[in-house]
Amino acid sequence: MNALQARASLPLDRLGRPLRDLRLSVIDACNFRCGYCMPADRVADDHGTSAASRLSFDQIETLVRGFVQVGVRKLRLTGGEPLLRRHLPELVARLARIPGIEDLALTTNGALLTGQARALREAGLRRLTVSLDALDPAVFRAMSGNRGEVGTVLEGIAAAEAAGFTRLKLNCVVLRGVNEDQVLPLLERFRGTGHVVRFIEYMDVGTCNGWDPAQVVRAEELRERIAARWPLRPLAADYTGEVARRYAFADGGGEVGFIGSVSAPFCGDCHRARVSADGHLYTCLFADSGQDLKPALAEGEQGVAEALARLWSAREDRYSEIRGQAPARRPIEMYLIGG
Numbered sequence: 167m168n169a170l171q172a173r174a175s176l177p178l179d180r181l182g183r184p185l186r187d188l189r190l191s192v193i194d195a196c197n198f199r200c201g202y203c204m205p206a207d208r209v210a211d212d213h214g215t216s217a218a219s220r221l222s223f224d225q226i227e228t229l230v231r232g233f234v235q236v237g238v239r240k241l242r243l244t245g246g247e248p249l250l251r252r253h254l255p256e257l258v259a260r261l262a263r264i265p266g267i268e269d270l271a272l273t274t275n276g277a278l279l280t281g282q283a284r285a286l287r288e289a290g291l292r293r294l295t296v297s298l299d300a301l302d303p304a305v306f307r308a309m310s311g312n313r314g315e316v317g318t319v320l321e322g323i324a325a326a327e328a329a330g331f332t333r334l335k336l337n338c339v340v341l342r343g344v345n346e347d348q349v350l351p352l353l354e355r356f357r358g359t360g361h362v363v364r365f366i367e368y369m370d371v372g373t374c375n376g377w378d379p380a381q382v383v384r385a386e387e388l389r390e391r392i393a394a395r396w397p398l399r400p401l402a403a404d405y406t407g408e409v410a411r412r413y414a415f416a417d418g419g420g421e422v423g424f425i426g427s428v429s430a431p432f433c434g435d436c437h438r439a440r441v442s443a444d445g446h447l448y449t450c451l452f453a454d455s456g457q458d459l460k461p462a463l464a465e466g467e468q469g470v471a472e473a474l475a476r477l478w479s480a481r482e483d484r485y486s487e488i489r490g491q492a493p494a495r496r497p498i499e500m501y502l503i504g505g
Contacts, residue, residue, distance in 0.1 A: 185233075185439055190504070195250055227257075229445070243261075269292060273504065274322075294334050445463065
């Protein structure tokens with residue numbers, strides 16, 4: 167079978183979307199308690215599946231090899247907080263060697279990055295995304311559920327730079343009346359560094375984050391506010407299905423991204439799947455149930471590939487496009503499947 171025939175045989179969902187991107191949670195515990203994801207008053211300090219319930223490194227490698235068979239080329243490790251998973255660089259090294267994985271990335275809150283950045287880079291991790299919701303220490307600490315210090319995260323970013331990560335994505339979830347005033351300072355701090363700050367609309371994921379649409383700051387509003395300070399020009403998407411709308415600073419200061427998941431949904435070309443730390447497949451960030459892949463894992467990577475082809479072919483998720491029209495659902499919590 168030639169490459170063209172191989173691509174033609176890959177599964178498409180019911181809306182004609184391929185599977186290209188896997189978000190894989192390696193742990194559902196977190197050392198922060200951000201209110202928009204894992205609020206302290208709703209999620210216990212000792213939350214987290216037991217080590218016995220999580221997929222082992224052998225299972226994860228088999229799983230990823232199965233995903234590659236059905237078209238996945240981009241792999242992002244998430245949590246919870248993935249750096250809490252013991253021996254994570256060992257897993258990264260195993261995944262980096264899998265033929266077909268063209269992009270291996272990780273999303274972290276950065277609190278543990280100083281001690282792990284170099285090992286992750288040497289293991290083969292190619293890209294890092296760091297959550298950074300504020301530069302002001304008091305605002306940052308409050309948004310982390312009084313668990314994090316912004317200075318520690320900035321040290322982690324510096325360690326990542328020293329390890330050779332040259333283009334970090336820095337994600338900021340913006341809540342009206344909470345951290346709006348941090349938008350311009352974040353850009354002031356990182357313009358010209360080669361890193362890309364991305365602003366994310368506060369989403370109605372899960373049931374415990376107390377989502378209030380009045381607290382959503384629309385991406386367009388932020389873009390206008392930023393452009394009034396630093397003129398912007400639009401950039402083309404890097405690839406089909408990119409979630410962020412990209413803009414360059416007209417003065418050459420780099421770029422900024424906006425993820426308008428509420429005001430400007432991007433379901434139409436979504437090619438992402440998510441797997442929880444205990445091995446359940448979720449075909450949408452807003453899914454209310456998942457499919458246990460462990461029985462397929464027992465059949466090896468071919469069994470995984472066959473199960474994925476069947477499940478993906480039945481997919482028709484487009485929650486963000488029909489928000490408010492569809493029957494009410496109770497989506498899985500974001501911290502379980504890595505936003």
